[in-house]
Amino acid sequence: MIEKSDKExxxxxxxxxxxxxxxxxxxxxxxxxxYQVIRRLLVxxxxxxxxxxxxxxxxxxxxxxxxxxxQLYTWLYxxxxxxxxxxxxxxxxxLQQSIDDYFEVSDHADSxxxxxxxxxxxxxxxxxxxxxxxxxxxxxxxxxxxELKYEEMSEILDTSVGALKASYHIAVKKIEEYxxxxxxxxx
Amino acid sequence: MSKSNEHxxxxxxxxxxxxxxxxxxxxxxxxxxxxxxxxxxAPLLHSIPKKEVYAAPHGYFENFRVEKTVVRExxxxxxxxxxxxxxxxxxxxxxxxxPTSELSSEKTEVTLADVPDEELNSYxxxxxxxxxxxxDMHELIAQDHLSSFxxxxxxxxxxxxxxxxxxxxxxxxxx
Numbered sequence: 001m002i003e004k005s006d007k008e009x010x011x012x013x014x015x016x017x018x019x020x021x022x023x024x025x026x027x028x029x030x031x032x033x034x035y036q037v038i039r040r041l042l043v044x045x046x047x048x049x050x051x052x053x054x055x056x057x058x059x060x061x062x063x064x065x066x067x068x069x070x071q072l073y074t075w076l077y078x079x080x081x082x083x084x085x086x087x088x089x090x091x092x093x094x095l096q097q098s099i100d101d102y103f104e105v106s107d108h109a110d111s112x113x114x115x116x117x118x119x120x121x122x123x124x125x126x127x128x129x130x131x132x133x134x135x136x137x138x139x140x141x142x143x144x145x146x147e148l149k150y151e152e153m154s155e156i157l158d159t160s161v162g163a164l165k166a167s168y169h170i171a172v173k174k175i176e177e178y179x180x181x182x183x184x185x186x187x
Numbered sequence: 188m189s190k191s192n193e194h195x196x197x198x199x200x201x202x203x204x205x206x207x208x209x210x211x212x213x214x215x216x217x218x219x220x221x222x223x224x225x226x227x228x229a230p231l232l233h234s235i236p237k238k239e240v241y242a243a244p245h246g247y248f249e250n251f252r253v254e255k256t257v258v259r260e261x262x263x264x265x266x267x268x269x270x271x272x273x274x275x276x277x278x279x280x281x282x283x284x285x286p287t288s289e290l291s292s293e294k295t296e297v298t299l300a301d302v303p304d305e306e307l308n309s310y311x312x313x314x315x316x317x318x319x320x321x322x323d324m325h326e327l328i329a330q331d332h333l334s335s336f337x338x339x340x341x342x343x344x345x346x347x348x349x350x351x352x353x354x355x356x357x358x359x360x361x362x
């Protein structure tokens with residue numbers, strides 16, 4: 001089935017009696033992307049599911065007022081990010097622990113030299129990202145994983161392009177330093 | 188229009204770019220520049236294969252439905268059920284333990300003594316179905332509600348217990 005464009009989906013949403021169907025198609029179109037946006041921040045699947053629900057419920061409530069000159073993707077991204085940060089501010093979860101649980105660390109993992117193509121280096125990368133302050137983590141994920149343009153990031157985060165470039169640069173440097181240190185310890 | 192302009196207009200581009208090429212060009216160029224910057228600034232990070240590490244459970248997206256009617260401001264139903272169950276368990280445990288561990292028998296007696304007999308009789312009579320007739324017993328046995336009162340003991344053990352622990356007069360009385 002050919003995926004409808006955002007414009008077509010919004011037109012369908014505004015048609016009488018078609019809102020539910022249109023919204024369902026929007027969810028189908030963006031659920032995987034939003035899942036990753038949230039999951040990278042929260043790590044735990046169940047927490048991600050809760051925030052996914054909140055994100056799409058807010059989208060459902062706000063869609064009738066959505067400005068059609070904005071992109072649906074960046075709008076959903078913004079809601080998902082805000083919901084994730086709100087969740088994190090209330091949660092007392094240890095994210096490092098959640099990351100370790102996900103990768104099921106063995107006792108020997110820290111003493112081995114990680115394989116750059118394997119899971120262990122991905123595990124260390126996730127741990128490195130987790131050490132960043134929340135906003136920097138969001139910026140890093142947006143640029144590194146989702147490859148958003150700075151202009152799109154600026155729209156989502158209400159932050160200037162210059163500040164975002166600086167923030168991403170700092171995040172990259174911190175992650176590089178963390179990786180360097182863990183590799184030195186391992187060798 | 189001059190002849191030279193006519194000549195210019197008649198010139199056409201021989202090679203046409205693929206459709207959408209120029210729309211993508213700027214962003215692809217920018218991406219390439221950023222990749223090179225990352226390689227220079229963070230060679231270790233750049234050498235790590237970029238991939239999504241967190242996988243959703245199998246079939247999650249096929250079954251994902253937005254609960255539009257449910258307000259989830261205070262967390263999930265799952266979490267609320269968990270806390271409600273924990274609270275209920277604590278309450279039941281506390282309710283069962285409190286009279287023996289926290290309250291002295293004297294205090295209980297004083298409290299009960301303060302209640303007028305009429306009220307006690309009325310409460311017991313109305314609220315607690317203490318009288319169990321033969322039909323009720325059959326019902327309870329049929330529904331296996333008395334299983335918790337069964338005694339896991341052999342006949343010999345019961346006989347020994349009765350002979351050792353009970354006075355003969357009591358045994359005679361019971362018979």
